[in-house]
Amino acid sequence: MSVSSPRAGTLPATVPSARTRAGILKRLRSARAAMNTATLTALETRHGWFAELDAESRSWISILARGGIDGFVDWVSGEDFVPERVFDAAPRAMAGRISLQQTVDLVRTTTDVVEEQIQLLLPRADRQPLQIGIVLFSREIAFAAAAVYARAAESRGAWDSRIEATVIDAVVRDETDESVFSRASTLGWNSEAPTVVVLAGAPKDPRVEDLRRAASRLQLDVLAAPQGERLVCILAGAALTDAEATCSVVRQLEGCFADGPVVVGPLSAGLGGAPKSAREAAHGFRAAKAWPEGPRTLLAADLLPERALAGDGHARRTLAKEVYEALRGSKELLDTCVGFLDAGSSTEATARAMYIHPNTVRYRLKRVQELTGYNPTDAREAYVLRLAITLGRLQD
Secondary structure: OOOOOOOOOHHHHHOOOHHHHHHHHHHHHHOHHHHHHHHHHHHHHHOHHHHHOOHHHHHHHHHHHHHHHHHHHHHHHOOOOOHHHHHHHOOOOHHHHOOHHHHHHHHHHHHHHHHHHHHHHOOHHHHHHHHHHHHHHHHHHHHHHHHHHHHHHHHHHHHHHHHHHHHHHHHHOOOOOHHHHHHHHHOOOOOOOOEEEEEEEOOOOOOHHHHHHHHHHOOOEEEEEEEOOEEEEEEEOOOOOOHHHHHHHHHOOHHHOOOOOEEEOOOEOOHHHHHHHHHHHHHHHHHHHHOOOOOOEEEHHHHHHHHHHOOOHHHHHHHHHHHHHHHHOOHHHHHHHHHHHHOOOOHHHHHHHHOOOHHHHHHHHHHHHHHHOOOOOOHHHHHHHHHHHHHHHHHO
């Protein structure tokens, strides 16, 4: 038989005589106990992590090592043996206790010890075919270990994704409680960090990992899940200091979203305030189509007029109370603001209509901006003021 491509059954491929093979296998089987003992001794002396494990984990590792050595005997003899079965002896939880690097150490050390023991315990004539076999078998075991950990990682990733989706759904539904905080903590989430909810269009093939990597570069934690045609993201991190800084940070993530508006909810002190942020971001995302001239990434508060017209009661109350109420306390400022808007934003025309000096108009308009946060001389902000005054008067 050709030795060019030995695989399972290396011994039959390299030793033609059945009688000789039987003798080699008999001597190899008799050396298994010594090989297993030598392997455990080598693990203790070569790897500090092995001594730090609890007794149960060390016991499972010894079973894995013995299973690997027994598997090598079966594999090299040509018996039906699947390398991944070596890892079936240990419970699935072992993949969480023993890292992939430690498993590599286990495979490498076991292979080295078996090679050493072949040289020490077996006759010279037995060594060459068994050395060829252990090299090929160790490669198969390494591939099997990689497959086991890959499946474990996929399983953990799928489970984490389900937890992530339930946390986001609870935030969107305003059903956060201790159980939601607990689920978020299992994902490594800091429930007390500054938090904001962002809504944007979901790409046709949402790649949340791309968003996660981009957010990580900005030192942000992220929970994200597609919901229909929108992608809901919860961001948290020290970089979210105020509304302007938050909008600037989110703008750097635009490439992870589908074309269209990216609406940022108000900043909250932690995950407990995320439902309010999610509610405003959702209203803003629905109303954003009414202001296509606006920036792509914008705050939900920038869309108060559109949200109010779309039926968002919170936006109407905000405009009526926070904006109109600030003006209603001063009849001069309210009349000047209304007169300025009615005069087509002309300072001189307002001054003539009110029989006051243009500088007085300018001073009052500055006071309006200080009280409301909106500048009457800016067309967009003048629109906000006009709608706020209308809604406020309707409520009066």
